[in-house]
Amino acid sequence: MLSQKTRYAIRAMQDLADRYGQGPAQLADIAERQNIPPKFLTVILSELTRFGLVDSQRGRDGGYWLAIAPVDISYGDLIRIMRGSLALVPCASRFAHEKCKNCVAESDCRTRALMLEVRDRTAELLDAIKLSDPIELAPADLGEGETTE
Amino acid sequence: MLSQKTRYAIRAMQDLADRYGQGPAQLADIAERQNIPPKFLTVILSELTRFGLVDSQRGRDGGYWLAIAPVDISYGDLIRIMRGSLALVPCASRFAHEKCKNCVAESDCRTRALMLEVRDRTAELLDAIKLSDPIELAPADLGEGETTE
DNA sequence: TTATTCTCTATCAAATAAGTTGAGAATATG
DNA sequence: CATATTCTCAACTTATTTGATAGAGAATAA
Numbered sequence: 001m002l003s004q005k006t007r008y009a010i011r012a013m014q015d016l017a018d019r020y021g022q023g024p025a026q027l028a029d030i031a032e033r034q035n036i037p038p039k040f041l042t043v044i045l046s047e048l049t050r051f052g053l054v055d056s057q058r059g060r061d062g063g064y065w066l067a068i069a070p071v072d073i074s075y076g077d078l079i080r081i082m083r084g085s086l087a088l089v090p091c092a093s094r095f096a097h098e099k100c101k102n103c104v105a106e107s108d109c110r111t112r113a114l115m116l117e118v119r120d121r122t123a124e125l126l127d128a129i130k131l132s133d134p135i136e137l138a139p140a141d142l143g144e145g146e147t148t149e
Numbered sequence: 150m151l152s153q154k155t156r157y158a159i160r161a162m163q164d165l166a167d168r169y170g171q172g173p174a175q176l177a178d179i180a181e182r183q184n185i186p187p188k189f190l191t192v193i194l195s196e197l198t199r200f201g202l203v204d205s206q207r208g209r210d211g212g213y214w215l216a217i218a219p220v221d222i223s224y225g226d227l228i229r230i231m232r233g234s235l236a237l238v239p240c241a242s243r244f245a246h247e248k249c250k251n252c253v254a255e256s257d258c259r260t261r262a263l264m265l266e267v268r269d270r271t272a273e274l275l276d277a278i279k280l281s282d283p284i285e286l287a288p289a290d291l292g293e294g295e296t297t298e
Numbered sequence: 299t300t301a302t303t304c305t306c307t308a309t310c311a312a313a314t315a316a317g318t319t320g321a322g323a324a325t326a327t328g
Numbered sequence: 329c330a331t332a333t334t335c336t337c338a339a340c341t342t343a344t345t346t347g348a349t350a351g352a353g354a355a356t357a358a
Contacts (some may be wrong), residue, residue, distance in 0.1 A: 001316065002237050002264075010260050026334070031212060035251050040317050046336060058335040059325025079168060088151050097290050100156065102184050107290035111159050113287045114278060115151075121270055129263060138262045140255035141246050145239065153347065189348055195305060207304040209357025217324070305354075315344075323336075326334100 006082040008036045009044050013078060013118025016054065017070035017131040024056075051081050069132070076126035086126065089120040094119070155231040157185045161181070162227060165203065166219035166280040173205075173212025200230050225275035235275065236268040243268070277282050 002010075011034040017027050027045060031038040045064055048054040055067040066073070079086055085093035091100045092115035103109055129135070151159075160183040168174050176194060180187040194213055197203040204216040215222070234242035240249045241264035252258055278284070289296055 001234075001239070004250065005316075007252070007260060008236060011253070014259055024334095028334090035253055037251075037317060039319080042335075042337090043154070043317085049336090056335060058323070058333080058334045060327070062325065062334050080347085085150075089156060092292065101153065102162070102186075103156070103185055107286060110163055110284040110286065111156060112286045114275075117286050118271060118274060120304075121274055122267060125267060125270055128265075133260040135262045137256060137259065138265050141240065152345090168356070173303095177303090186348065188350080191304075192348085198305090205304060206356075207302080207354070209302045211303045211308090211356070213304085299337090299358090302350100302356080302358100303354100304356100305356100306352090308350085308352105310349075312343105313346075316342085318341075318358080319339085321337095325335100327331085 001039070002079065003083065005040075005044060006079060008034070009034045009082045010075070010078055012041065012044060013048070013073065013131060015068060016064060016066045017073070020070050022065050022130075024061065024065050026063040029070075030064070048081075053081070054133075066131075069110065071130050071132040073131045075129050075131075076123055078131075079126065086123050087115060092116045092119050116125045119142065151228065152232065154189075154193060154287075155228060156191065157183070158197060159224070159227055161185065161190065161193060162197070162202070162222065162280060164214045165213060166222070169215050170289075171221050173210065173214050179213070182288075193268040198228070202226075202230070208277045220279050220281040222280045223276045224278050224280075225272055227280075228275065234268075235271050236264060238264045241265045241268050 012030055015030050015034050016025060027041055028038055030036070031041045036044075045054060045056070049056050049064070053073065056062065056064045056065050058124055076086060077122040080095060085096040087093035089100055089112065090096070091103065091106055091109070091112050099106065100109075103112075106112055110139070161179055164179050164183050165174060176190055177187055178281050179185070180190045185193075194203060194205070198213070201216055202222060203213050206210065225235060229244060233245040236242040237246070238249055238261065239247035240252065240255055240261050241257070248255065249261070251262075255261060280294045
């Protein structure tokens, strides 16, 4: 699962993408529109700023804006930046590769072999969709036993 | 990421699948072969037993064995059982659907729309691979900057 | 009846996640 | 320059989850 922080980060970036080219957006406004605790959002936006995805300016009429065009930021990038990896297990991560604790030998691990494939497919999908892409909204799910997985 | 417990569960099930039809396997042996803390494995195997994937017998020469043929157990099933869902966000889960805390309206949530697709693709892959399938092992990753994502 | 092996609930510690505090630094404006 | 505004950043708190263990109990075979 994506952490709450990662989800907030994604929504904040979508918010900025929607306003790309329109000058700085202020933290308090983003927080309100996106329903994110403002103080927590400072942590998230500062992190995104340090990573170079967002630029900022202090003082009156300051705020945040995307440092990169929305068309050049994929959802894959966002998730990698926020959670370190797209993979489901550490040993299947490309950029944050790490041996799984208490595992059998990597070369013998069937789980790993499988998770490498899952990671590749996920990356394929998430790297292809950019912050600029219109996303077709899905109908809300109400209650139990619905049509979505 | 999959929890350690889920990874242990997968390895334990692979272990049982390899011995399908050969009588009960004992917890201590599975634990040793798969490098899983034995006491923790009791929790995991009991859970799998309660879910009906595994059968067990107590007493001398007792142990665990698959209650279902390996060909009928997919990795998707295993992950759903152990972590509740294949989805990356609660609101994109089919069987464990739940509103994401602090989100915008589900019908307005682009993240959700996207994650529904990720979940579908992951499910497609993981539901097609069964415990009985031979999995081509991947070479171990040594150190930094490798070829895997 | 005894040794063996699974069952179950409770509990604990460590790690992670979520969110807050508060002091500080840059910027625009009057 | 003084002030209000807005971001910056490290430290901290709290809640939750995860990983693991303990220990009493119940079934089974010999």
